[in-house]
Amino acid sequence: MIVASKKPIEEVIENIKDYDKILLLGCNECVTVCEAGGKKEVGILASTLRMYFLNQGKDMKIDERTLERQCDQEYLDEIRDMADQYDAILSLACGVGVQFTAEQYFSLPVYPGVNTCFLGATEERGLWTERCQACGQCILAYTGGICPVSRCAKRILNGPCGGSSDGKCEISKELACAWQLIVERLKALDRLDDYEKLFPLKDWSSDRAGGPRKVIREDVQQ
Amino acid sequence: MEGDCHYNSGNFRARKRVEQAQEILNTIGISGERAQMYNLSSSEGPLFAQIAREMTEKIRKLGPNPIKTALKKAA
Amino acid sequence: MSEVKTPSKLEKILRAGHLAVTSECGPPRGSDPEAIKKKAEMIKDHVDAINITDNQTSVTRMSSLASCIHLRLMGMEPVLQMVTRDRNRIALQSDILGAASFDIHNMLCLSGDHQSFGDCKQGQNVHDLDSMQLLQVVRKMRDQGKFINGDEIKRPPRIFAGAAANPFADPFEIRVPRLAKKIAAGAEFIQTQCIYNLDKFEEWMRLARERGLTEKIFILAGMTPMKSAGMAKYMKNRVPGMDVPDEVIKRLAGVPKEKQPDEGIKICIEAIQRLKEVEGVKGFHIMAIEWEEKVPEIVEATGLYPRPEPDA
Numbered sequence: 001m002i003v004a005s006k007k008p009i010e011e012v013i014e015n016i017k018d019y020d021k022i023l024l025l026g027c028n029e030c031v032t033v034c035e036a037g038g039k040k041e042v043g044i045l046a047s048t049l050r051m052y053f054l055n056q057g058k059d060m061k062i063d064e065r066t067l068e069r070q071c072d073q074e075y076l077d078e079i080r081d082m083a084d085q086y087d088a089i090l091s092l093a094c095g096v097g098v099q100f101t102a103e104q105y106f107s108l109p110v111y112p113g114v115n116t117c118f119l120g121a122t123e124e125r126g127l128w129t130e131r132c133q134a135c136g137q138c139i140l141a142y143t144g145g146i147c148p149v150s151r152c153a154k155r156i157l158n159g160p161c162g163g164s165s166d167g168k169c170e171i172s173k174e175l176a177c178a179w180q181l182i183v184e185r186l187k188a189l190d191r192l193d194d195y196e197k198l199f200p201l202k203d204w205s206s207d208r209a210g211g212p213r214k215v216i217r218e219d220v221q222q
Numbered sequence: 223m224e225g226d227c228h229y230n231s232g233n234f235r236a237r238k239r240v241e242q243a244q245e246i247l248n249t250i251g252i253s254g255e256r257a258q259m260y261n262l263s264s265s266e267g268p269l270f271a272q273i274a275r276e277m278t279e280k281i282r283k284l285g286p287n288p289i290k291t292a293l294k295k296a297a
Numbered sequence: 298m299s300e301v302k303t304p305s306k307l308e309k310i311l312r313a314g315h316l317a318v319t320s321e322c323g324p325p326r327g328s329d330p331e332a333i334k335k336k337a338e339m340i341k342d343h344v345d346a347i348n349i350t351d352n353q354t355s356v357t358r359m360s361s362l363a364s365c366i367h368l369r370l371m372g373m374e375p376v377l378q379m380v381t382r383d384r385n386r387i388a389l390q391s392d393i394l395g396a397a398s399f400d401i402h403n404m405l406c407l408s409g410d411h412q413s414f415g416d417c418k419q420g421q422n423v424h425d426l427d428s429m430q431l432l433q434v435v436r437k438m439r440d441q442g443k444f445i446n447g448d449e450i451k452r453p454p455r456i457f458a459g460a461a462a463n464p465f466a467d468p469f470e471i472r473v474p475r476l477a478k479k480i481a482a483g484a485e486f487i488q489t490q491c492i493y494n495l496d497k498f499e500e501w502m503r504l505a506r507e508r509g510l511t512e513k514i515f516i517l518a519g520m521t522p523m524k525s526a527g528m529a530k531y532m533k534n535r536v537p538g539m540d541v542p543d544e545v546i547k548r549l550a551g552v553p554k555e556k557q558p559d560e561g562i563k564i565c566i567e568a569i570q571r572l573k574e575v576e577g578v579k580g581f582h583i584m585a586i587e588w589e590e591k592v593p594e595i596v597e598a599t600g601l602y603p604r605p606e607p608d609a
Contacts, residue, residue, distance in 0.1 A: 009249050044246070052250040054289045057296030154382065154408055154422065158429035158478060161408045162463045162490065165537035171411045183471055196474050198482055201386070201430050201445065 001030040001121070002094040003128040004037060004114040012045070012090065013052060015111045019060070019087040023079070024049075024113075025101065026066035027093035034128050036114045037092025039066040045092070045113065070097030076104045083108060119150075136206025136213065142194065144185030149202075151178035157199035224261045233261060253284055302485075303439070305402035305457035306374045307346040309607035311486065311515045316573065317580030318601050319376065319488065319517060320592050321348035324359035333364045334371065336589045341373050343596040345604055346403055348376040348488070348582070352383065355415025362392050369399045376459070377401055380409025385425040386434070386445055393438060397454030405459045405488065406431040429482040432458055436483035460484040462516075464501035465494065466538035473504045480514050487514055488582040491521035493529075494540040495571055502577050511577030518572050521584045522591060523561035526550040562591060562598075569599040 016022055024046050032038030046064045053060040063086070067075045070093035083089075088109040091098045095116040102110040118130040133150040139157075140147055149155045153171050159179030163170025167180040186192050204210065227233040237259055244254030258280075260273045299312050310317050320340050325332035337347055347368060351361040365375035377396050384392065396404070408428045412420050426434065435458045437443055442453035460479045467475055479487070492498045498518070505511050523529045526549035533541035545564060552560050565583075572578050581601070585591050596602045 009246070048246050048250060051247075051252060051289060055251055055292050057292045059293075059296075153411055154424045154427070156408060156424065156427040158427050158482070160467065161428075162461060162466055163410065163537050164466055167468070170537050171413050180468060183468055187470060192470060192474075195471055196478050196481070198429060198433070198478065199427075201426060201433075204425065 001033055001119070002096070002116060003034045003118050003120045003130075004031050004094050004116045005034075006036050006041065006045075006092075006114055007112065009048060009052075012111070012113055013049070016049075016088060016090055017053075019109075021061040021086045022063070023083075023086045023089045024062055024064050025070065025079070025089055025091045025093070026064070027070050027091075027097050028066055028068045031092060031094060031097075031114060033122065035126075037094075039064075042066055042092060045090075069093075071100050073100075073104060076101055133207070135202070135204070136210075137203060139199075142197075142199070143182045144189055144191065144194075146178060146182045146185055148178050148182065151176075151181070157202060226261075226263075252288060256281065256284060256287075303402045303455040303457045304400070305346075305455075306607055307376070307403050308457040308485070310345050310605055311579055313605070313607055315580075315605045316578075316601060317346075317515070317517060318344045318596055318604065319346045319348060319580065319582045320344045320589070321350060321376075321378075321582070321584050321586070322364075322589065323350045323353055323586060324361065324364040326356070326358050328359060330359075330364075330367045333359070334367055337368050337371070337373055339589050340592045343593040343602055343604065344583070345580075346374040346376050348378055348405060351378040351380045351407070351409065352415070354410050355382070355412045355417065357416055362396055365396060365401050366399050369401055374403070375401055376403040376405055378405045378407060379431065380407045381424055381426050381428060381431055382409030382412065382422050385423050389426065389431060389434065390438065390444060393435060393454050393456065394450070397452070397456065402455060403457045403459065404435060405461065406435065406484070407461055428460060429478060432460060432479065432482040432484050457485055458483055459486040459488060461490070462487045463490040463538050464492070464498055465490065465540040472501060473508055473510070476505055476510055476514070477508065480510060484514060486579075487516045489516065489519040490538060491519040491584060492568065492572075493545050494542050495568055497540060498572070499575055502575050506577050515579040516577055517580040517582045518569075518578050519582045519584060520565050520569060520595075521586070522565035522588065522595065523549060523557075524588065525554065525557045525561070528561075562595060565595055566598045569595070569601075573599070 024042050026042035042064045046062050069075050090111050090113050091101050092113040098112045119132040120128050120130045135149050164177040169175040169177045240259040243257050248254040262269050301312050322336040349361045349364040365377045368375040406428045412422050442450050529546045532539045549557050
């Protein structure tokens, strides 16, 4: 899922302080799972902002609504009727949701309430870690299911580098060396011979480098 | 006392939430000390009374809710 | 192993069967070429080639390529160190051509330390290629005369390609496969991380020999003389991938502070003498960072001076 984390309150306040009526819009999917922008977080943030502005002597109207997703038009349409009651929307969705909301509500300022961080998974409650860089050409079949593009700090395809030490990455003792993990996995799968195969140069044109990307399924388009 | 809760881990989670709330209050300029957590059992009446007195004293020292004052000023 | 492929003096010396000696110099954090020229002058008669580091530890310095050019113009033999951290494949091929245009004939292909170690922690890193892929590219440019995309190169580079190796860092099961992979990628010489644990190094060499790898690549053993017991301790505890046995630290700590540098030189000399006898060790890469003036002494004391003059 997309993992995000709450923006510092000071930054959020700075963005919305001049408005009188805002809609705090949460999202029921990824940001709910990583506890950054779901209904609960919307409620806490709304409370916090109300108290802050009241303390400044300003009675700002802060309404709360959590949509199923903010990356699908049909859910964003649900607030179509009430949108003109507000000066601005503060969206706690990931960067995708914030942008899509802005596109759907063109004349309403939309502000982000979270920082979108990476594609990752829940290792345990309160700990989410990166697993995928969306390079567009998945090589997991060859690396024992462990991705060197997202989990190696240098995205080395023929690793490890010389800085790998005691199974940890040179940039942090808390970070596992991806290639150590790959070697261990290949060993467990009895495929250590694969290690010596040279990974060819990667085609990064399907990655961010190639420009904004799209996926089309003509068979389901209307 | 802390850790002796019949429901085991709930009191630790509650403590973390109270700390979160205190932090948020501090960030927005309202004293986090206005929210506090105490551990005691339902049979400890006198302790409950003492805590209530202690908290009341603390709040009196901190003064009225600054939001009330701010609203009055703005009006 | 014996057919010379480039005009590289280092290659000629190795293929002729001599023990090679290389050293390294770090460029300045400024644009004064005298800084690098002076260091090189100190050691040039005692080594066959001089490595120039490439923004080592991610600290921005005068570029390795420019420094190598200064040395080349003085008639010296540089080894261009190139990391993949800072350049994409266009810049890598371009800089290789730039080096070749000055007849720089040696290159060391590396990934590079992560930028979080250096002075630009907020910068991007590139890693379009890794060090093994860079080796493949250099070899393709030289042996096929082609760019990555297959286009012909006018006046292809003639570069003797090398890689680094750390016999102590990797998980045991891949130590030798890793060396085999580097050879398969095109490495023709290796310079290892500095060695203090001679037993462990000899064991790695034995495994490499067993697999026939020492017949396919020239291994130069990395040597760095210790200046003090403090330096030894620092390297043991704070530098990743470094294996410093306690005996080395004890030996240094056992002499008074003023005598420790001399003891460090002695240890280095003894190590080189021992490793000269190890089958498959084809030379030494002496890294005396900010202590370059000691290189001539070490080379002379180990019987490696004068350096052989290869046939033209």
